[in-house]
Amino acid sequence: MIEFNNKIYTCPIDVMLGLIGGKWKLLILSHIFRYTIRGYSQIRDNLPGISEKMLSQQLKELERDDLIHKEIISEKPLRVEYSLTAQGMSLSDLYTFASTWGIAYLKRNGIDYVKDQNLYK
Amino acid sequence: MIEFNNKIYTCPIDVMLGLIGGKWKLLILSHIFRYTIRGYSQIRDNLPGISEKMLSQQLKELERDDLIHKEIISEKPLRVEYSLTAQGMSLSDLYTFASTWGIAYLKRNGIDYVKDQNLYK
């Protein structure tokens, strides 16, 4: 058992899950990782099913936990850019592994994601 | 979007999360990975906080999804052994990465897990 930030964790993996667990965080992080820098609507539009409430909530938590960096660009069309912090980047092996594994799993189950991804989205 | 087993997934990572997402599955898998073969009570006792209902439920789902193998040993003291299937083992990089990352994260935050783990449990 590990006590950290007033919470109790079973082991280091549990600690990691506390940061990136849940339905959306890993998806958001790996999306930003893939595109390096993303705006709010770009993330939203690439995660079909996420509500704006969920998105801004998760983004806020990821920023609080120093996994992503939020930058407000005060140019003509005011916008926001999200990117990974060093800590967010330190999970890059996870993003690529998870994606590769998922693709291989789908293939084992008869779905060729790489070939058919034009069909989805 | 990917349609698979009557469910809709955003991307391959989402598919993976469908299999090992949630509060306990990754912890159970990585525990079995660490010890190769584990009995029911051994897993339970190493995951403080898990209820027996949760444990047997998650074990059943992991078995259904072909991530773990359950073997009933019919020796004198009847018991059960859980081990990883080939598919469960194909996630081994994830278990080690998650554990290593969690330990490093804790260290960045002032907790030396490797040194202090005798304190926890």
Add this chain to the structure above:
DNA sequence: TAAATACCTTACTAAAAAGTAGGCTATAGC
């Protein structure tokens, strides 16, 4: 000036995940 888009927030509700409590079989040890 109306409509559209980016980027959110808040209040409320629903669904999913997890927890509690109890029970049950089988074997073993005293």
Add this chain to the structure above:
DNA sequence: GCTATAGCCTACTTTTTAGTAAGGTATTTA
């Protein structure tokens, strides 16, 4: 025979997580 341990299951409740709907500001385009 009584208690203990392994290995579960079921019904019920609570908590957590996520979803819906509706604002709201600022700026852009038509």
